Amino acid sequence: MTDERIARYIEAAEHLRQGIYDVEIPVAPTDDVGRLGEALQALAHELDRRRAELQKLDQITARINAGLLLDDILDNVYEDFRSLIPYNRIGFSLIDETGGTVTARWARSDQPEIHLTRGYSAPLAGSSLQQIIETGEPRIINDLVAYLQAKPQSESTRLIVAEGMRSSLTCPLIVNGYPVGFMFFSSIHAGAYSEVHVDIFKRIARQLSVIVDKGYLVSELASRQAAIEAKNQELQRLNELKNSFLGMAAHDLRNPLSSIQLIASVLRDRTFPLSEEERTSLLDDIVKQTQHMVALLDDLLDVSRIEAGKLELRYSTLNVADFARQIVERQAQLATSKGTVVTLRRVDEGTLVADPTRLRQILDNLISNAVKYSPPGSTVWVDVCVERGGWRFAVQDQGPGITPEDRDRLFTEFGRLSARPTGGEKSFGLGLAITRRMVEAHGGLIDVDSTPGQGATFWVWLPAQPPT
Ligand SMILES: Nc1ncnc2c1ncn2[C@@H]1O[C@H](COP(=O)(O)OP(=O)(O)OP(=O)(O)O)[C@@H](O)[C@H]1O
Ligand SMILES: [Mg+2]
Incomplete structure (x- = not known):
């Protein structure tokens, strides 16, 4: 008599063949036929488990393929791996093109703090990662604390232990035979990894490596795109600057030109009764207005020269004290009409390699601003000191100071801000923008210290030797 269980087993095996794994198999391992049923049942479970695993791997591959940027790809796979490999991080x-260094590109963790972040890099040579590359085999460390005790020089291990990780699985990513990077799984539990996880990783490693390489390329493209974008914005800014030049030149040149025109027609009209003093005063006016126009045109030319990258510095060695005295003397003279005193409070002895014309322009701008924006009759102090391998030029005034809102626009073109000239001087809003560029061309720094209402100290620091 045939055992009816055999018929059930044949039916179950047929189901399994068709890919239906949740089959009912009567299990009573009391005899050989029963034990056969048990084995069949175990086979069905194993097949079902493998099916689920394959499905998950397929899903990961599909997700990886859908991502474009490397970071997106990794964000996508972060959750997906979880049912296959345990991790908390x-x-x-990536290994750089020369193969010399390994740089952290991406990390995600369930833990509150991540210490080993993007940008962390270390040489590959001599590191334990190099061995992983050479063997091509993933490495398991199931007790990171003990590992760190044995290898206290391993900075990256120290960082992930500080994050709370206790075991790790490090897997090489290899594209066309070349190592491109690593994937690090780590867990807050010691002993989390076994060969099973290595096998699982190996099954998707090839796919992952290729995709990572592709993702890497796309990231590169994206950063090039960003560079082009930045260049475009720069061009747009230059175009806007050019437009404001035109508007500004039209506005600031028109007024003096029309007053010169008016004066000239008065002078030409011989029937107009004019005393000798009146005539001289009108001519003086023309000279003053033309000086303004020439100054403005010079500034505009400087700006466009700087913007076109055509500012050429002619360096020479200057005796700083003599140079500073000359400039302060001239500015002090100009300030007398306003009753303002300009004094050289301190000057150190020594030399500086700089472009004298440009340095004069820098100091003239700062001192004339101090005079222009301070109340008549106040004092402007100039200090010139040796500092940190260079020279610091500071101009302190008793004017209104710089408000926090004005600070950001202070050194930009046409930054005419809340402080207005106190003696009817012209204000083009170009001086500090030009000054900043000249200082930067010398490899120096410019800034201002100020408490609003209590004056300002504009300072420039220049290196004793310009950059080569
Ligand atoms: N010492 C200062 N104290 C207070 N405000 C100042 C001082 N120096 C400059 N500013 C403010 O910064 C603005 C920009 O100064 P900047 O020297 O660039 O241009 P400007 O003096 O207006 O014109 P110019 O092109 O003739 O120098 C000024 O309009 C003024 O509002
Ligand atoms: Mg100025």
Whole structure:
């Protein structure tokens, strides 16, 4: 008599063949036929488990393929791996083109703090990662604390232990035979990894490596795109600057030109009764207005020269004290009409390599601003000191100071701000923008210290030797 269980087993095996794994198999391992049923049942479970695993791997591959940027790809796979490999953190690093260094590109963790972040890099040579590359085999460390005790020089291990990680699985990513990077799985539990996880990783490693490489390329493209974008914005800014030049030149040149025109027609009209003093005063006016126009045109030319990258510095060695005295003397003379005193409070002895014309322009701008924006009759102090391998020029005034809102626009073109000239002087809003560029061309720094209402100290620091 045939055992009816055999018929059930044949039916179950047929189901399994068709890919239906949740089959009912009567299990009573009391005899050989029963034990056969048990084995069949175990086979069905294993097949079902593998099916689920394959499905998950397929899903990961599909997600990886859908991502474009490397970071998106990794964000996508972060959750997906979880049912296959245990972890509380995944890190991902790339090997640079020369193969010399490994740089952390991406990391995600369930833990509150991440210490080993993007940008962390270390040489590959001599590191334990190099061995992983050479063998091509993933490495398991199931007790990171003990590992760190044995290898206290391993900075990256120290960082992930500080994040709370206790075991790790490090997997090489290899494209066309070349190592491109690593994937680090780590867990807050010691002993989290076994060969099973290595096998699982190997099954998707090839796919992952290729995709990572592709993602890497796309990231590169994206950063090039960003550079082009930045260049475009720069061009747009230059175009706007050019337009404001035109508007500004039209406005600031028109007024003096029309007053010169008016004066000239008065002078030409011989029937107009004019005393000798009146005639001289009108001619003086023309001279003053033309000086303004020439100054403005010079400034505009400087700006466009700087913007076109055509500012050429002619360096020479200057005796700083003599140079500063000359400039302060001239500015002090100009300030007398306003009753303002300009004094050289301190000057150190020594030399500086700089472009004298441009340095004069820098100091003239700062001192004339101090005079222009301070109340008549106040004092402007100039200090010139040796500082940190260079020279610091500071101009302190008793004017209104710089408000926090004005600060950001202070050194930009046409930044005419809340402080207005106190003696009817012209204000083009170009001086500090030009000054900043000249200082930067010398490899120096410019800034202002100020408490609003209590004056300002504009300072420039120049290196004793210009950059080569
Ligand atoms: N010492 C200062 N104290 C207070 N405000 C100042 C001082 N120096 C400059 N500013 C403010 O910064 C603005 C920009 O100064 P900047 O020297 O660039 O242009 P400007 O003096 O207006 O014109 P110019 O092109 O003739 O120098 C000024 O309009 C003024 O509002
Ligand atoms: Mg100025």
